[in-house]
Amino acid sequence: MTDLKRLLEMALRSEIDSRDIYQKASNMTKNALLKEKFNFLSGEEAKHKILIENIIKMKFPNEEIEIPESTEVPLPRITVSEKDPISKLLTQAMDAEKETSKFYANIAKQLDEENASLMQYLSSIEMSHYYFLQAERDLILKFENYDQYFEMMHVGP
Amino acid sequence: MTDLKRLLEMALRSEIDSRDIYQKASNMTKNALLKEKFNFLSGEEAKHKILIENIIKMKFPNEEIEIPESTEVPLPRITVSEKDPISKLLTQAMDAEKETSKFYANIAKQLDEENASLMQYLSSIEMSHYYFLQAERDLILKFENYDQYFEMMHVGP
Numbered sequence: 001m002t003d004l005k006r007l008l009e010m011a012l013r014s015e016i017d018s019r020d021i022y023q024k025a026s027n028m029t030k031n032a033l034l035k036e037k038f039n040f041l042s043g044e045e046a047k048h049k050i051l052i053e054n055i056i057k058m059k060f061p062n063e064e065i066e067i068p069e070s071t072e073v074p075l076p077r078i079t080v081s082e083k084d085p086i087s088k089l090l091t092q093a094m095d096a097e098k099e100t101s102k103f104y105a106n107i108a109k110q111l112d113e114e115n116a117s118l119m120q121y122l123s124s125i126e127m128s129h130y131y132f133l134q135a136e137r138d139l140i141l142k143f144e145n146y147d148q149y150f151e152m153m154h155v156g157p
Numbered sequence: 158m159t160d161l162k163r164l165l166e167m168a169l170r171s172e173i174d175s176r177d178i179y180q181k182a183s184n185m186t187k188n189a190l191l192k193e194k195f196n197f198l199s200g201e202e203a204k205h206k207i208l209i210e211n212i213i214k215m216k217f218p219n220e221e222i223e224i225p226e227s228t229e230v231p232l233p234r235i236t237v238s239e240k241d242p243i244s245k246l247l248t249q250a251m252d253a254e255k256e257t258s259k260f261y262a263n264i265a266k267q268l269d270e271e272n273a274s275l276m277q278y279l280s281s282i283e284m285s286h287y288y289f290l291q292a293e294r295d296l297i298l299k300f301e302n303y304d305q306y307f308e309m310m311h312v313g314p
Contacts, residue, residue, distance in 0.1 A: 139278040
């Protein structure tokens with residue numbers, strides 16, 4: 001069984017990777033509204049990283065934090081390229097958020113009450129990101145291209 | 158049965174009220190991180206209002222939009238004052254998001270496919286806000302005050 005410190009370090013890697021993905025997604029889309037959503041998610045993951053670092057510092061004072069090169073099982077990797085439709089990236093990000101949420105809920109079980117609350121909070125927030133991404137993905141899949149949706153947002157008098 | 162245009166106008170009122178609530182919540186909290194979250198939600202609701210206005214314009218061209226003074230059944234009102242704990246506001250905002258989500262899903266049933274997709278999108282996004290607010294509310298209820306959480310976010314070199 002992987003020890004607690006290693007699990008938390010994997011969580012750090014997961015936040016770094018998620019942040020990278022949302023920044024990449026933000027760069028991939030030309031739509032200002034969707035860009036803003038990805039930037040918000042990217043900012044959220046950056047704050048989660050700080051929160052997890054602080055949990056590690058409290059639980060393992062005086063120990064070096066070693067962030068693994070890549071996430072391991074059970075966290076899925078995102079493998080989209082810039083040629084892929086944005087819906088593919090959103091679907092992979094949804095999977096990653098859902099698995100990260102479960103992963104964090106499991107880490108929470110190994111922590112003291114206060115830190116468990118923080119980890120459970122992160123688990124819940126990642127799940128809210130899942131639903132947020134799902135709504136965007138489903139809309140994109142229904143319209144031929146996302147720009148159509150943005151045109152509708154800008155129709156006006 | 159309330160007619161479709163009136164339902165959409167109630168949806169507009171709901172977006173205006175939600176935006177006001179999140180702006181009020183943003184003013185009520187001194188915590189920069191929570192403030193940012195409320196500002197994000199407020200911005201989301203402002204964009205939803207534009208989307209709903211555009212649906213009304215497409216469905217009822219040449220008709221005046223009349224926004225009702227207040228939301229009616231089934232949308233709950235938020236009644237917190239500045240003296241109330243932020244958790245109370247979050248709980249009421251959660252209820253409002255959930256009911257609004259159901260309300261929009263019902264409106265979607267009365268729309269053509271394209272507009273129904275947009276309304277279903279709004280319904281799903283409001284539900285994602287519900288989960289987002291729930292995560293924040295649960296964390297706040299677990300810590301004596303939210304500042305404690307923010308202190309933890311800033312521990313460290």
